[in-house]
Amino acid sequence: EKVMTQSPGTLSVSPGERATLSCRASQSVGSNLAWYQQKPGQAPRLLIYGAFTRATGIPARFSGSGSGTEFTLTISSLQSEDFAVYYCQQYNNWPLTFGGGTKVEIK
Amino acid sequence: EVQLLESGGALVQPGGSLRLSCAASGFTFSDYAMSWVRQAPGQGLEWVSSISGSSDGLYYSDSVKGRFTISRDNYRNTLYLQMNSLRAEDTAIYYCAKWRNIVASDFDYWGQGTLVTVSS
Secondary structure (H helix, E strand, O other): OOEEEEEEEEEEOOOOOOOEEEEEEOOOOOOEEEEEOOOOOOOEEEEOOOOOEOOOOOOOOEEEEEOOOOEEEEEEOOHHOOEEEEEEHHHOOOOOEOOOEEEEEEE | OOOEEEEEEOHHHHHHEEEEEEEEEEHHHOOEEEEEEEEOOOEEEEEEEEEEEOOOOOEEOOOOOOEEEEEEEEEOOOOEEEOOOOHHHEEEEEEEEOOOOOOOOOEEEEOOOOEEEEEO
């Protein structure tokens, strides 16, 4: 099983600042990596797939990078609606696995 | 517009059974694999099971293998999860999720979830 480790667990950021979230895989997942955003009481929403491709309707301030075992989600200028929990997910192999999440909170 | 609507969640005793349903609309259901993903209270996301569009591919996490069965009815555009021998650790919100495409098992649409509580 490929273990996905996200860091930090919590990120405190001021509105308008840049946020950088990390996701590390225990073994290579190629570029088969997705990022999701989840707000309280809501289902997750796909942000990024293929490590760097934005899903339909996702603002350009969200960007993904990396391949193999190291991945990054960057939010260039945080808006109020971006404060949420973010999860990475590998879909290179079964079982599909998610990271533990990074909570982005208002500083 | 793609919509996924789960139902069937309930309070059930340990050792009991439950069947979840997910009614899909807004896309050609039979063309897409589907999955169940769960989230225990205050916890992260955990993949549970997936099924191919034609039901010839079934996949389970080790934590549910042998207890849960995924299925689908492409005429009714509905996904199912039969859950047997339920345990306290199965308590979670269960989401159904649509695969983004035929080969990529990331999820571009999710339902709002249905709560399963296993407790005596």
